[in-house]
Each structure stands twice: as structure tokens, then as C-alpha cells.
Amino acid sequence: MYTLGIDFGTESARALVVDARDGREVATVVHSYAHGVIDEHLPGRDRPLPPDWALQNPHDYFDVLNKAVPAVMQQSGIKPEEIAGIGVDFTSSTMVVTTPEGTPLCFQPEWQSNPHAWVKLWKHHAAQPQADQLNETARQMGLAWLDRYGGKISSEWFFSRVLQILQEAPEVYQTAGRFIEAGDWITWQMTGVETRSACMAGYKALVQDGDYPTRDYFAALDPRLADVIETHLSRKFVQLGSEAGRLTPQAAEWMGLRPGIPVATAVKVTGPGRMLMIMGTSGVHLVMGERLQTVEGMGGVVRDGIVPGLYGYEAGQTGFGDLFAWFVDHAVPPEYFDAAKKQGIHVHKVLENEAARQKVGEHGLLALDWWNGNRSTLVDADLTGLLIGATLATRAPDIYRALLEAAAFGTRLIIETFERHGITAEELVLGGGLPEKNPLLVQICADVMGRTLQFSGTTQASALGAAIYAAVAAGLYPDVAAAAEKMGKLKPDVVKPSAANKAVYDRLYAEYKSLYDHFGRGQNDVMKRLKSIKLEALTGHHAYLRPS
């Protein structure tokens, strides 16, 4: 039998048909969203969105079911009846605002022009004041769960957005029947049943030990929010590897599959002693621990969050592939595009090839990789990017390399933070699309960390994870560990660090840490003051940003 894994990412989704016996990938389709990230203005409208907004259009998610799944089925040559189950992974927290029946509010003509009626993508950072309020209130009330989120809720988390809607668009809050993770929403569309992934609820919606924060907490945030769970959410949690529901005839017709097969929500899978580092648009670090630890700035720790019986720790880098893509799209002069055309390769590869010829430190640059804020360890969306060391001789490949290095320094800092709290990983495994595309990035990561890096057996780690959970939900394996053992293998190749490079990177990393602390921990809050001035210039109002 086979299973289907669907991974909804930031710019695109991947559908993967996998042989459930051994994890062999039979077919893959990558589907780019038609609307992608909506951060300039709503479709068909001119009015610019405020800074830090990032929305999506749920039509893009439907397209994945309607187009990508039939395409991958056709490519696979597998018959619909050979698909035993479907697993869905979705970048979270990405929140859909719907009617009580599950129709996105932005599909309704009367709400179309209100940005708060649209899907708030994980990288929507405009709810930072609300995140600050969530943190402050939890601290004042001495709520223990705050530590499980590294001491700080992010603007990317679920209730930051709920509170933003309540404060900025109370009419949307009143009208909305449901606030729901997009992963749960698409599962609802497939199964006809509204459920909540226990994993996503744990990491993003403050569910710990089986429930949300108390009514008191919500009331303290805003009296109107006291009943939010009862009025807008649900406590019907589904554990990973359990079925959330079964495919409806209508959804089966969209997708060209058999009705009645189980649908499961999923996350990336990893095992104890292994850190899985997904390098895509953003970076995600997952590691298992047997004990509960609090770690500064981690994204969250949830028991059974990844694998039953273990604590799943998650951390992240908000700008990873995004950062390199920004650079290529907005800061590379024409000559490199001409060279790419001439050589018949992507401009990323031209830059990578030139950067790879350099010795470590040769470009004289250092960057803080905060173009999209900092998730771990500082949990601060108001931090911004920094580049130091530029001269008139600085060229695009120099900066490109400095950005790769900054991302690697950010990863090292996260790993060291985990290690300082006793959460160690003997194996570092790379997943996501970037490691295969960018060998220089991988070598830099190995050299910066001084660690041997392994590779997930698939470039579609998230979609494969979804297919693994689907196999468990379909009853083909007794549990996730057994399914992962058979279906999720590592590649035989490894990348080893160079000791000479590591020695130079240690010096650069020391500089990185010093700037990290200086600008990220309140010694000089210039980034926040610049952002305040920016918001004032754009809105005409005084803006206050909480100091680090």
C-alpha cells in the first residue's frame, strides 16, 4: 500500500506518494500558490497593507487538493484504491478566520476588503504588541506554562493574532465563528469534521497538559476574550498518528482519491538523540528529550508533541531561505543574472559558486540574520537585519556568503542554547529543500558548528513525515516510531567539518554573539527605535515598541 503526504509551506505545497513498506518516494509534485504571500496589498486592491503583515488566500490551499494531488497521482501511476491514507502538514501558526460552518470570512463579499478576514500566515509579524501583552499578562499572573515557550510568546503564535483581531477589528471577531489553524481547516474541508491537531495546539495555541490557558487568563487580557475557547475554538484534539476524520466523497472527487480513507495531521518526524533541522523559507529545529526543560527562546515544548512519550522541543529561525531569496531578488546587480543566463543556471548557483571559492573570512563581512526578526532565541519580531564590514570592494557573492554564514551562526546559537540546558543531539539531520540545493550552505553549517551533518532521506521531509503519520493512521504500523523506522531513512552521505575553517568561524561566531547580545538584548535598542520611527512615518502616529 501507499500513502499520500501533503506539506503546505509558505510559497508552495508539496504532494508526495510514498510506498508505505519502505518510504520509497513514488512521485512528487511541487505546487506554487497562485497568490503566495500577500504582504503588499489585498488581491485586486490598491491600498497598501501596513508593515509586517503577511496574509494568504485559502483558495490557494483548495488548489493543492484540486490540482497538485491529481497531478501527483497521475505521475505516480498508482490507483486511487492503493492509497491507504493521507497525512497533512502545514506551516503553523497560520490562522484561518471562518464562519461557524468553516467558510473563510474573506470569501464573503462584505468582508473581502477587510485584511483581518484573511488568513494570517505564520510570518505575519504585526501582532507584536499583542504578543507583548500576552507575555506581560502571563508573567504578572505567574503562569507556569510561559516557560514552556522559552519565556516568550511570539507574534507568530495563535493567540497573538486572535487578540490583534479583537483589538483592531472587533467586528471581525464578533462575526467570526471559528479561529482555526490552516492545517486543521484544510483537514476539516477534507473530512467534514472540525478537529484540532494536538501538536499544533500545543506548540502554537498554548495547549499544555490537555487544555488551553484558563478563562481567567483570557479575561485578564480582555473581558471580551473570556469565552474565546467556547465561542471560537474547539477542544476536540487529535493526537499525531490518529485519524482526524475520513475523506468525504466531495473531497475525494476533488483529489481523485477513494472516499473514506483516513486523514491525519502530521509534523516532521525525528527520534531521540537526533536533531532535525528543516531548512526552507524559515528554519525549524526539532529535538526530542526525555525530561521537561525550559530553554530560553525555544518555540515550545510539548509532551507527545512529535513522538508519543517524549517531549518535543521546537526552535526556529524566521528568516532562512527567505533571507537568501530576498538578497537575490532585491540586491544582486544585473551582471549576475546575465552570467546565470549564459551558464544556464540559477543566479543563486552563480553566487554560490563564486562564494564557494572564498576562504573563510575573506569577504570581511558579518551579518545578523534578522531580516524577518528573530524567533529563537530572542522571540522578537521587531529585530532587524544588520550587515557590517562593507567596503567599496564588496561584491554580491561576498554578501551572499555572509548571509549563509549568518544563518549558520543563528543555527549554532540555537543548538548551543539547547545544549546548555541539557538537551543534546548526537545526530544533526538536515531536511527541507535548501540543503540539497545549496551544498555551500551545508558545508558552512558543518564548519560553523564543527559537527558532521547527515541528510534526511528525502528533500520533502515534511511531506514524508505526513505520509508516515498517514501510514500510522491507516493502521499500517502500530506507532510512529515503527513507521519512521521503516519509512524515514537517512541518506548515506554525510558532510564533515573542516577543522581549519571551524577555527576561523569560531572567531567570527564570537563577533556574531557579541553583536547578537548588543542589539538583541537591550544594550542598544536602535533596531526598535528605527522601527518606531518607521511606523510613525507611515501612520502619522506615535509608535511604542517594547524594549528588548
Next chain:
Amino acid sequence: MYTLGIDFGTESARALVVDARDGREVATVVHSYAHGVIDEHLPGRDRPLPPDWALQNPHDYFDVLNKAVPAVMQQSGIKPEEIAGIGVDFTSSTMVVTTPEGTPLCFQPEWQSNPHAWVKLWKHHAAQPQADQLNETARQMGLAWLDRYGGKISSEWFFSRVLQILQEAPEVYQTAGRFIEAGDWITWQMTGVETRSACMAGYKALVQDGDYPTRDYFAALDPRLADVIETHLSRKFVQLGSEAGRLTPQAAEWMGLRPGIPVATAVKVTGPGRMLMIMGTSGVHLVMGERLQTVEGMGGVVRDGIVPGLYGYEAGQTGFGDLFAWFVDHAVPPEYFDAAKKQGIHVHKVLENEAARQKVGEHGLLALDWWNGNRSTLVDADLTGLLIGATLATRAPDIYRALLEAAAFGTRLIIETFERHGITAEELVLGGGLPEKNPLLVQICADVMGRTLQFSGTTQASALGAAIYAAVAAGLYPDVAAAAEKMGKLKPDVVKPSAANKAVYDRLYAEYKSLYDHFGRGQNDVMKRLKSIKLEALTGHHAYLRPS
């Protein structure tokens, strides 16, 4: 009668024919050097030059006499006998290494492949260790003249390069007959007489009160240097507005002029109470004072240095137009070049137009304008550029505007430093090519400083200055003040500051100053450590850079 002013700049030279009665510009020719700035490898050779080298080819200077002067004469329609004199201004310190007869060493086949045989351009920054040694020795010996250079000799100054040649290429030092300012060298080629401009010698070669530093000082630097003045330089100083010599028949033939007319060395001219700010490749600030003051990080103060009877103070910004040109050449994506082509304008203008639509602070960025080091007030070529505040929404016009603002902040800081030492200017006058080309830059400068800005009556302030000195040397006026009164006028237009913009810029300037001190005054010497690592990567040797 008419005079001819020639201004030798970094990338090009300008020849200007001026009516000596009223300063009217009859004709101008701008001539780009064929070799320009040699900073990658010597002409016809592959071996890369080390970082921070910047050389030139004296053939480029000859071309100005052979091509640009005949061209401007033809354009002017003036007969050769109507030209009463020639003035020469040259960006200094730019040093030619010659045989005793004045032939550049790099013209000789046996020396062609040695970079030290070539002209060291003012922006050659590789003599920083030697500048450090000059400063340290002068401090240890308690030499008073050091204060007249703001307490620090720059790597751009004359003896930094002489010492670099002695240490790194003693064979070139031994063989060289003369070390000479390029302005004095080209005057020598025109007149057949070797002289030294008292002004350039004062600002760049440590001549104070009529002589170089003592033999003891040179011997303390290196015993082999004890006789350097006697063996390699000259004390035949020529004051501004005096003739350095008369045009030889050979030079007259090259240039299409009459032999025997006086040739004078020149600088930009300004008067008391007025600061002249030349904004070109680099930025130069000239102001007169009646008393001798020491000012931190000024380029130099020389009595009679600009106008007889007054102290001429000079300060500078090593990266000005250079910085914006770097950005346009190396960090602007193709879409802006496409837009420029479509609109039939230069890409600078596309960026300027988009940047001009922004409110102050809207881009959220701040830069330190140190892409080419910092001349005033820190006198430190090892400082580098910094950009802070970047996000995924940052676009090229944002960064372009931030760089214009950084240059303006740097100018404000220089003016405030002068003012703190009692050297004030009621009038701020802009010269050089940039102010006319970039109205946004001028408005930003006015807003940042909160001062009304005036414009030199010419975009060729340096060439006009040269023509003014030529008129004095030719005896058409009794002194520089009288000539400048008639020939050097201001434009009627002024640019006034916006109080609202000034208020926001005051906040941004406070952030600029804080970063300036942090990275420029030793609180965090990361820029120098990055540069050390860079030099080590490139040379394989341990590099030590003096802390701030």
C-alpha cells in the same frame, strides 16, 4: 583675457576655460581616465592587488594635457594667445614615484610589474600600518605638529606611502629619485621645473611653518629614512597664486597653447565665514579661521593654506559619491536598470525619484557611511560600512536613501566638530558635481543639518578655483581674494531645511552618533577584527590592526 583651470580628480579630469573678468565659464570638457582607479590588478597582469590598494597610471594624466585641453580650447573658440595662465588642482595626496628626472618608475619595463612603482592614489589605504607608526612615533616624541592634523596622520597622507614603499619595496625606495605629489609632477611636466605646492605640502606632507618634520623624526621611523627630504623630496615650495613655472614649448604643443604662460597650483577657494563642501567621489570641507585651533580628526590646518593670512582648515569624507556609485554598481537589481532604460534616465535618478517619495524614517534603515573608511573625524581607514534595519520588505531605493542620509549625517558631524572648537561658518556652500545631479541629496543635507545651503556658481568648483589661481599667477588680479571676488560667485538659488524633517532626522542622527562612537571609538572593534581575519585569509599571515 581668459584662464584655463584643470582639475585632476579620481576617475576623471575637468578642463575649464574661464573669462578672467567675471568668472564666466566659456567651455568645459570632462575627460574620463582610460585606466581610472587601479584596484584589482596592474594593467595587463592577472595577479590581484592586495586589499585597500588604489593605484593610477600617469599616462592618464598626460592624456588630459594631450586630449582634454585641446578639446576644451576648440570648444571655447578662444585663441591660444588669449589664455593668460593655467591653474592645476589635483586630488591629493596622490604620489608619483619617479626617476631623478621625473620619469615615472612604472614607465620603465624593469619596474612595471612592481605595484610600488605606480602612482598611489589618495584612496590607497594599504599604508595604514605605516600611518599608525607615523602617529605613534610623533606622539612618543611629543611633536606639536600632530595636533594640526587632528591628532592623527591618515593612511592617505604622503609619508604613510613613502614609509610603506621603504618597508615593503626597499628596492623601489632605493631606485626612486623622487616622491612627488601628482599635482606637482604634472606641473613639472608642463613647466620643466620641479616645485612643491606649499598648500599640498602643508596638508599632506607635514610641512608646517615652512619645513618638513625634522631629520630626527624620520630617523626614528627608520634610520634609512633620515635623509628622505634631501634624497627624494624638495623644499622648493610655491605659494598658492604664485607661478610654479612657465609652460615649455613641448607642453604648449601637447596642449595647443602658447609657451611661456604661467602655471600655478591651486586648491578650491573659499572665504572667511563660509564653509565650502565639495561633494564628489569623496567629500571635502574647507573653512577659514583667523586663529589656530586644533580640531579632532580634521584633515589638516595650514596657515596660508587656502587664502593668505588665514588658517585653512580641511576635513573630509572618504566615501561620498563613491558610496552611492558602489551601491548602484553592485547592489541594485535588474528591474531598476530596466526602468531607467524605459524612462531614458540614469538608474541613479530612478532610485532618487523613488527615494524622494518617502517620508523621513519610513525605510527604517540607518547606515554608517564608512565603505571607504572614515577620514574625519576618526582618521581610520580600517573602519567599514554598516547597514542596520533591513527587513524582507527592504528595497533598493530604501537603502539608496539610507546611504544618502548617512553621508549627510557624516557631514553634520564634521560641521558640529568644527563648531565645538569655535570654527563656525555662517554660509554653507556646496560645490562638486553631486549637488547639481542629486537634488534629493541636497535636500537631505539641508534637513539633516537644519541649515540653508547655497551653491557654488559652478559645478566645477575645483577647476574654477584653479582658473582663479591662474588669473592671480598671470597678474590679472593682485591677490586671491580679489580674483575670487570677481570670478567666484554663488548661485542665486538656495535650499532651505524643513523643520519637520529636521525633527525626525535629529532622532536618527542621535542613533547615528551612538553607532559612530560604538564602532568607531573602540567600544567594539569588530570592524578591525573582521579586517584582520580578512587579511589573514588573503595573505595567510597573522594581521594586526591597531585598535581605535
